Amino acid sequence: xxxxxxxxxxxxxLIGVFIxxxxxxGAWSIVNxxxxxxxxxxxxxxxxxxxxxxxxxxxxxxxxxxxTWRAWARRPRITFEDANAVSAAMDxxxxxxxxxxxxxxxxxxxxxxxxxxLNGATTQYFDIRNIKIEEGRPFTTQEDKAGVSVVVLxxxxxxxxxxxxxxxxxxxxxxxxxxRVIGIAERRGNLxxxxxxKFVVAPALxxxxxxxxxxxxxxxxxxxxxxxxxxxxxMEEAEAxxxxxxxxxxxxxxxxxxxxxxxxxxFWGKIERILMIFGPGLVLISxxxxxxxxxxxxxxxxxxxxxxxxxRKSLGARRRDILRxxxxxxxxxxxxxxxxxxxxxxxxxxxxxVATPLPATVAPSSIMLGIVVGGGVGVVAGVYPAMxxxxxxxxxxxxxx
Amino acid sequence: xxxxxxxxxxxxxLPDIVILTHKLARExxxxxxxxxxxxxxxxxxxRNEYVAVMGPSGSxxxxxxxxxxxxxxxxxxxxxxxxQKVSDLADDDLARIRNKEIGFVFQTFNLLPRATALHNVELxxxxxxxxxxxxxxxAAQALTRVGLGDRMDHKPNELSGGQRQRVAIARALVxxxxxxxxxxxxxNLDSTTSQEIMQVFGDLHRQGQTxxxxxxxxxIAAHAAxxxxxxxxxxxxxxxxxx
Numbered sequence: 001x002x003x004x005x006x007x008x009x010x011x012x013x014l015i016g017v018f019i020x021x022x023x024x025x026g027a028w029s030i031v032n033x034x035x036x037x038x039x040x041x042x043x044x045x046x047x048x049x050x051x052x053x054x055x056x057x058x059x060x061x062x063x064x065x066x067x068t069w070r071a072w073a074r075r076p077r078i079t080f081e082d083a084n085a086v087s088a089a090m091d092x093x094x095x096x097x098x099x100x101x102x103x104x105x106x107x108x109x110x111x112x113x114x115x116x117x118l119n120g121a122t123t124q125y126f127d128i129r130n131i132k133i134e135e136g137r138p139f140t141t142q143e144d145k146a147g148v149s150v151v152v153l154x155x156x157x158x159x160x161x162x163x164x165x166x167x168x169x170x171x172x173x174x175x176x177x178x179x180r181v182i183g184i185a186e187r188r189g190n191l192x193x194x195x196x197x198k199f200v201v202a203p204a205l206x207x208x209x210x211x212x213x214x215x216x217x218x219x220x221x222x223x224x225x226x227x228x229x230x231x232x233x234x235m236e237e238a239e240a241x242x243x244x245x246x247x248x249x250x251x252x253x254x255x256x257x258x259x260x261x262x263x264x265x266x267f268w269g270k271i272e273r274i275l276m277i278f279g280p281g282l283v284l285i286s287x288x289x290x291x292x293x294x295x296x297x298x299x300x301x302x303x304x305x306x307x308x309x310x311x312r313k314s315l316g317a318r319r320r321d322i323l324r325x326x327x328x329x330x331x332x333x334x335x336x337x338x339x340x341x342x343x344x345x346x347x348x349x350x351x352x353x354v355a356t357p358l359p360a361t362v363a364p365s366s367i368m369l370g371i372v373v374g375g376g377v378g379v380v381a382g383v384y385p386a387m388x389x390x391x392x393x394x395x396x397x398x399x400x401x
Numbered sequence: 402x403x404x405x406x407x408x409x410x411x412x413x414x415l416p417d418i419v420i421l422t423h424k425l426a427r428e429x430x431x432x433x434x435x436x437x438x439x440x441x442x443x444x445x446x447x448r449n450e451y452v453a454v455m456g457p458s459g460s461x462x463x464x465x466x467x468x469x470x471x472x473x474x475x476x477x478x479x480x481x482x483x484x485q486k487v488s489d490l491a492d493d494d495l496a497r498i499r500n501k502e503i504g505f506v507f508q509t510f511n512l513l514p515r516a517t518a519l520h521n522v523e524l525x526x527x528x529x530x531x532x533x534x535x536x537x538x539x540a541a542q543a544l545t546r547v548g549l550g551d552r553m554d555h556k557p558n559e560l561s562g563g564q565r566q567r568v569a570i571a572r573a574l575v576x577x578x579x580x581x582x583x584x585x586x587x588x589n590l591d592s593t594t595s596q597e598i599m600q601v602f603g604d605l606h607r608q609g610q611t612x613x614x615x616x617x618x619x620x621i622a623a624h625a626a627x628x629x630x631x632x633x634x635x636x637x638x639x640x641x642x643x644x
Contacts, residue, residue, distance in 0.1 A: 311511045314472060315572070316500020316528040318493040394472045398511065 010333050013297040016290020017337030017377055018344065021370040024283045025345020025362060031275050033352060033360030038268040048128055048261065050231045053099075054078060054086060054221040054238055058257045060267045075255045077214070082245060083221040089241045090223070092230050097125035098204040100212040100219040106200060107173040108161040116157055117199035118174060120208045120218075125201065126152070128224045136168045136183035139203055147205030152183040156197035174200065177207050231260070287373065290337065291381040298330050298385035309389050310397025319390040326389050330382025331375055338374020342367050408443070414481045419579050419611050420446040420469060425478035425488075426634075427464050438464040440634040441478060446580075446613065451606040453622035454615045456631035463584075465631065466615045470503055470582050471495045483579040500528050504573025508585035510565045512557040512572075518544060519553040522572045529576055543571040547601060563594035570601060574610075581605065583614040587621055599624045 053059070057072035064072075080098075087096040100120045106113050119125070126138045131152075139150050151172065158167050158181075171178040179202055188196040202208040204218065213219060223238065225231035235258050242256050302309070309322055317325075345362065352360040408414065414421040427439040438461045446452055456462045467473040468480060471487055474495070480488040487498055504525075505511075512521045522540035531539070544553055547567040557565050566586060573581055583602070587595035603624060606612050614625060622628050623642075630638040 307511070308513060311513065312524065312528075313496065314470070314499060314505050314511070315525045316496050316576075318496040318528070320493075321496075321528055395467050398472075398507070 009297050009300065013290075013294040013330075013333045014337040014340065016293040017287065017334045017374050018290075018341040020283055020287035020290050020377070021338040021341025021374050022344035022348065023286055023341075024373065025342055025366050025370055026348040027275075027279045027283065028366040029345065029349035029360040029362045030352065030358065031272060031279065032363060033349070033358035035268075035272065036359045036361070038265060048130070048222070048224060050226065050228055051128060051222060051224040051261070052231060052235050052238075053257075053259045054083070054223065054242065055219065055257045055259055058259050059220075060259070076246070077217040078219070078221060078256065080216050080218065082242065083218060085245060086221055086223075086238045086241050089237055090234060091237065092225060092234055094226075094230075094234055095124040095128050095222075095224040097122045097128050097222045098218045098220075099125060099222050100204065100209065100217075102212040104175055104211060106157065106161065108167075108170065111161050113157055113160050113198070115198070117154075118208060118212055119199055119201045120204040120206065120212045121201050122204050124224075125222065128222050131188070131201075132186040133183045134186045136181070138183055144203045144205070147203050147207070147209075149177065149179045149206050150182045150202065151179040152185055152201045153181055154185050154195075154197035154199040155187040156195045157199065158184045172200070174202075174208060175211050179206070179208075235260075287377050290334075291377045294330050294333055294378065294381035295385060297333075298326060298382055299388070301329070302326065302385050302389040305389075306392060306397045306400040309392050310394050310400065313392070313394035314398060322392075323386045323390040326386035327379060327382045330386070331378035334374045334376075334378025334381070335371065338370050338377075341374070342370045345370070408445070410479065414445070414484065416484065417448050418445050418481070419448050419450075419483055420444065420613070421479075421481040422468075423479040423481075425465075425468060425475050425480055427461075427468060427473065428476045438634055439468070439475070442631075442634075442636055444629065444636065444639075446611065449606070449609050449611055451602075451612045451624075451626040452614070453625035453628045454613065454631065455617060455619070455622050455628060456637070457617070460631040461634040462615050462617075462631050464634075466582065466584050469580075469613060470505060471498045496528075500525055501576060502579040504570075504576065504578035504581045506566070506569050506573050506581065506583040506586045508588035510557070510562075510569045510589070512565060512568055514557050517554050517556055518549060518560065518568045518571075521557070521568055522575050525572060525576045539575055540571070543575040544568070546574065547571045561594075562590050563597055566590065566594075566598050567601065570598075570605075574605070580611045580613055583612065585616055586614060587616070587618070595621065 056075050056077050083098055090096070098121060102118050103115050104118050106116045123139060123141055123144045125131075126133070133152065134155070136152070138152055139148070143150055151174075153161070153167060153172075161167065161172065162170065167181045167184060170181050172181060173179070179200070185197070190196055209215070223234055225234045239254065239258060243254065246255055248255065312322060349360040349362050352358050408421060408423050410423065422442050422444045424441040424443065425439055426437070426441050429436040429438060442465060454462050454465060464473070468475055471482070475488050478488065479486060482498065483502055485498075487495065490498065513524070519537070519540050522543050523536045526536040526539055541550070541553060544550055547570050549564060549567050549571065552560060552564060557568070560568065581602075586602070587598055590598060599621065602612055602614070612625070614621075616622050626642050628638070628640050628642070629636055
């Protein structure tokens, strides 16, 4: 009854819990979404399923100390010979591809696109990366071996260079050298807002090799197995081959890296752990603030309604009746705030789904937690004011104007 | 009506004595000095008596009223209400006594302003733990008894002073209390309305209700059958009016 009358004050109290709970639901769904995104898309896109990369050093490396970094920098690069030796040693049916990448300008006539991903790769790169060709064809093994100057373009790049022109058969220039366009890849969307369709892929031995790496060197050898256990086995084989090629003694560490999508997820795991520490902290702060607001509103309500409390006591209300009444009010405020917060949290999550690539989802457990936490705040914040109300002396309370 | 018998500590009151105080005292510690509001009041009120308590301000009548109403506890002496010694009961037990045994009527009505007449009358029944349907029926009955059967859904500010006091009386009666305890019940009413309210009190008394009324107005006190006058925390006079 009182809540409806004191709309404004109840509203203010509500906001505190509202913010806390909407943040709780929102943050939780973001973390969930990012988690799903990282597992399904990010890791899959950057490294690939059942795929490992043989590299000089890991590509996704959070929190590396300077000394580690310097040690990595001193490592020898992966050479053509390394790649060939590892590929040759594979007993299992695997796909392998060389891969080097840099960024640079691509020109067609007078049009120029900057910051394009320039890739030098071998034929199976398309299969490993799961890049489908929409128009034209990928390059052949012959073109690959001979290092012919042909390219496959990403969809975005093709759209930007060739507006209304059929790109197939046209020549584009990468760092001044011409390449014939033979294929356009299917659209792959974007990752964290970065287009995955702004790339060129040319044969690893084509002139692009001089743009992306020093002679005889590649960034990575990609190896894709049919299953996770097979990938593990292939990794062991690759490690053995590389160790023998590098003449490493048993106690020496590898001076190369075998990176899987797990490695990438490790990196995400660290970020997630940080979020899981700070997220609840922020939620806690807003709930504490909300609780303090509710407590103050309730103290005000008790002060304003002293006479009412006196009347109720004179009519036979026991301490626990008064206590229950005020607790019920503060819990009601808090739970309404929590319910609105859950609504807002769900809205945030839906908005994220629509506006960003994150598949944000609201976990049912977070809704439950929101209600429980909201109610809990109401109880905690309400206990002190309610106790003050319950302990009022009926005579003094009745005398209050 | 004969004088009640002498009461000594350790006795229990006779069954027809609703209110019995024995050497009832209440002191207030005001820090530098102790104010002795009541200095040992011996008072016995029988069932179905109509008693007015009078006295100038500072005579202790409000303190006596609070003690009789179980809103306060004495510093010394005994208070028996309806055969039960209530002077040493704890807070929640006193609340139960107030709920079951006492019906308050205040000078300022003390209705909840945002609740309807019906809900106001229901309040004591809520604290008595009655189910909502039973509460509604009883409250409606009580309002009808004071002539407000057609005003149940009105809020206090939609009622006249006399009507408000009738709502308060209905609320006081709804739990069938042992005593109706009125504190200056006509203090905020004009003389015509005051007469009406006194009429209601008279009717209730004739129907068997014990009424105790604190007032400083002699013409209001004149409606009572017995007038007790307090002075300086003691009973100065105790007069029965010839019927």
